[in-house]
Amino acid sequence: MAGTFHFDAEDRSNAFITRVESATFGDGRLAGIPLAVKDNISTRGMQTTCGSRILEGYIPPYDAHVVELLREEGAAIVGKTNLDEFGMGTTTENSGFGPTTNPHDPARVPGGSSGGSAAAVAAGMVPMALGTDTGGSIRCPAAFCGIVGLKPTYGRVSRYGLIAYSNSLEQIGPMGRSVADVGTLMEVICRHDARDSTSYDRGYAHAPSGEIRGMTIGIPAEYFGEGVDPAVAECVRDAIATLESAGAIVEECSIPSMEYALAAYYVTCTSEASSNLARFDGVRYGPGVGTKRSWHDEFQEFRGEHFGREVQRRVMLGTFALSAGYYGKYYAKAQVAKENVRRDFLRVLKSVDVIAGPTMPTIAFRFGEKSDPLSMYLSDVLTVPANLAGVPAISVPCGRVEGMPVGLQIIGQHFADEVVVDVAFAFEQEGPA
Amino acid sequence: MISEREVESIAKLADIRIQKEELGEFTVQFNAILEYFDVLDRVEAAGEGRADLVNVFREDEVRPSLPVEDVLANAGSTEETFIKGPRVM
């Protein structure tokens, strides 16, 4: 039933960077469903900016693997959603195209970096959207905007066409109003792709089941530690109690490597980013670089002018972490730490089926609330471990604090995306509306 | 602790021009972040990781390249089918 979708929803949250008025679609299981795609995922013929002025006007000549899959299933791609520039942020404030606001409270951030996708779904503009998650960028905005977001197991969804921020950590994932929608979108985008050498041949065909009787849920002490808002912690503990009353067995557990996981995360992602973003020199795409002076002068000027401050900060941090004399102290150590985190999760997930805790330590911040970079980074402490370990994690709404949504995070074993979806689905059936 | 001078040379290595007046703030932020990163000094290897996914290859088969118009479409400036870049002399 191919056709054209007319997209006239009002964008009060600045959720979109680029939107189309009418999107044609084909047949398939997503036929005619309007879908939003985060603007760091390449779309043939549609501007793809990564939220950066350095890519303004860039029209990819090819589709990302996930976009091909969406089109094959008949989705109507209605636009490209806002994000922190290159995914570098927790609020979507760092976009070169202005911040996105939270549909629940325009004075608050929607979370990030997939804030545009989350806001578009929460505002009802689209039922589903694609996000990307490097250190929580799907789960954080899902939690802050009161929607569902899944970060798949690393390697399960092809990164081909995803404009890299941190290759070894990031995954594209589904966001939606319900667990069922997220599951449907996951079924479409989870396909092996030979063009991504880190892609596993582990498709996803799973109808969510609410049956969690006898399942063991680990509660790591570290997820309720210092820095976690007590009201948020309480809300999440209530949610876990709901799961327990649905028949799950709850156990205490510990992830000691959480102590340094955040540092390992920031060293890894900034290092990789410093290299990934080297290609943005204005020669082949984006606003043109000057050519009159010698290349270093022109590149420095161009990158100084077109990258935002947070991108500059992270690229410089990563450059430093890889530089001669510091590689061992930072990058190499971070890789050891990453392996330790992976081992911690493997160990814990041998004795429990999933791990549960808050997605974010607080509710959505007010704009300007976190002014210094480090305190902003610290708010990612509960989401980055899943990226370091490569395991799947989902955020599902579990209540409200001060009228703002709170997310329950459920983390599973490698390739057990189906299990975290099931637990989220069970909660959605049982939990507060 | 890293100095403004070091931050300046990192910016240069990253090919990013930083305004003089911004250097101070970057330096303060870097030092706070790097101090936080010191927690990594406490990391000890729990064991070597061994990659489970190895030997991912492609056959040596020619695939169509992009039409040259697509190659040039996004470039700032071109000459014939060349893309213009900055000087190197």
Added chain:
Amino acid sequence: MKVIIGLEIHCQLNTDTKLFCGCSTDYRDDPPNTHVCPVCLALPGALPRLNTKAVEYALRVAKALNLEVAEECEFSRKNYFYPDLPKGYQITQYDRPLAERGVVEIEADDGTPKEVRITRIHLEEDPGRLVHRSGRDRAGYSLVDYNRSGIPLIEIVTEPDLRSPKEARRFLNKLRNTLEYLEVFDGEREGAIRVDANISLVGHNRVECKNISSYKGVEKALTFEITRQKNQIARGHEITRETRHFNEGRGITMSSRSKEEETDYRYFPEPDLRPLRVRDWLDDITLPELPDARKARFVAQYGISHNHARTLTGDMKLANFYEKVAGDDPVLAATWVADTLLGELNYRDMKIDRVPPAHFADLLALVRVDAITDRSGVDALRTMLDEGAAGEEMELPSAVVDRFGLRKAAGDEFDEVAAQVVEAHPDAVADYHNGKGGALNFLVGQAMRETRGRADARDLGRRIKELLENKEA
């Protein structure tokens, strides 16, 4: 003063596609930027995919040069900015290369065998190509062609075991030859090989000469550099540890600005590619007969000299050609190929593969049965090659011989010429009888001129002498 030289050689592998994408490597006759795709143009979001053939080729080289292949190796990113480098980093191998510790045997300057140790071999991608055009308004920019971007290279690094520019050249010839025998490399492609050389005089600082893009260039650059360094030392200056660029046109090395020198490449493992465990592929690689083995076989099988065998096996295509024309008289064939044909080809800047072996065999057959003289043979060969060089179809030498009447003068014609010459030069005949030795040579020369080289000089001499002796009697 003892000279110490180590080389880093970059060779393009002749796979059909690039190292990390399916673009064709056959770009040399095509316009700029017609062999590029999202991967080799570094479009945002594109990911590299490793060409299995490039790995196999590199392993062939590792095996042929006796290297130890790593149990597991990986790719790394070498980060630096340059307008020809689309990603802002080069995918290469750094602290975990494909293979390490090998050895190549060459001849030292004194002719004795010598081992050159190979430090490592790794795979990497070629950057794009910059073009600079002259003209005042064009001085302000560069032109980039990404057709070369992503062409597979192997980098071969030697220990500092070479002791003279000549040794370095011999090593490179041997290496090139070996790579061609392995069928992984085509040395005739422009820019297919590029060399960086480290050179020092014992007790002094080391200098790196980058950017040498021909075999001859290496010897030239090294010779220049040794002289320069010796002069510096003689004047009491210390050698600066630096990177210099070789200017092929002027035959000199020039200091590159210090600005570029201290680049910090910030290597780290390439997260978009998986590690390789390919050591066991070696079991499936059967090496072809390599130059040294072939040389020994040529001497044994064809009974030709070591010198001829060395020349003929010094280029795989030449050796293949020789084996096609060796026929019933391999010694004669070796002489004609190594001593005559090569010179004629060089003179015309022609490659051996332009010469049809059947044509050359036809020529050898004429020489072998004495149907023509050597000189006529050379004439026929030149005619044939000139036709080839002019883009015409080459004539069979026997047809050339017939067309120009180059068959040996014999019988009546031969006797007639001898008689005529004696008849026509009574003075010389008189001189001969008066004991002037030069007279006979003069007469033979006249007869040779008359037959335009179609007669054998010694036969003519014998015949004319007969006539002269008879005349006296």
